Amino acid sequence: NITNLSQEISTIIQQQAYKKEIKFVANIQNDILINGDPYRLKQVFINLLNNAINYTPQGGKVFLEVKLLSDYLQIVVQDSGIGIPEDDMNRIFERFYRVDKARSRNTGGTGLGLAIVKHIVEAHKGYIQVKSEVEKGSTFYVYLPMHKNIS
Numbered sequence: 001n002i003t004n005l006s007q008e009i010s011t012i013i014q015q016q017a018y019k020k021e022i023k024f025v026a027n028i029q030n031d032i033l034i035n036g037d038p039y040r041l042k043q044v045f046i047n048l049l050n051n052a053i054n055y056t057p058q059g060g061k062v063f064l065e066v067k068l069l070s071d072y073l074q075i076v077v078q079d080s081g082i083g084i085p086e087d088d089m090n091r092i093f094e095r096f097y098r099v100d101k102a103r104s105r106n107t108g109g110t111g112l113g114l115a116i117v118k119h120i121v122e123a124h125k126g127y128i129q130v131k132s133e134v135e136k137g138s139t140f141y142v143y144l145p146m147h148k149n150i151s
């Protein structure tokens with residue numbers, strides 16, 4: 001139940017956002033059931049939302065949307081944060097890759113979060129896209145097929 005799962009995670013993220021004075025808004029469609037691994041899918045939400053909070057300064061905004069398109073579940077995680085430079089865009093899904101190590105060192109990540117997200121999404125026969133603009137923010141789009149059997 002993707003609806004319940006993403007609502008649970010939103011409660012946790014809301015607390016993190018509140019502490020950092022970030023405005024968090026979640027728009028989650030009701031009654032979405034999907035064929036997949038709930039623990040792994042939870043990790044997808046957590047990793048994307050943690051990034052959104054981590055790479056967004058105080059006073060910013062983070063938005064989560066979960067909705068059903070015709071054959072796909074669409075998950076959108078949008079932030080008004082530091083953004084990702086064009087040159088780094090195709091490398092952020094690599095293991096241990098971090099943009100500008102000096103800049104992001106204080107956030108203490110290992111550079112694995114997005115590699116894990118991509119791996120899980122692809123294991124569910126889905127795909128992930130990102131749009132970003134430096135100092136404006138980033139938007140990650142995850143698409144998971146609704147009617148496929150996952151082996």
Ligand code: ATP
Binds near residue numbers: 047051082100138
């Ligand atoms: P962790 O393993 O703890 O998640 P991480 O956050 O550094 O560490 P990833 O989640 O894989 O690793 O992200 C890789 C890099 O992509 C980050 O270091 C950061 O530079 C950049 N990045 C990811 N998400 C965002 C975002 N929402 N806004 C700006 N930069 C981002």
Ligand code: MG
Binds near residue numbers: 047
């Ligand atoms: Mg991360």
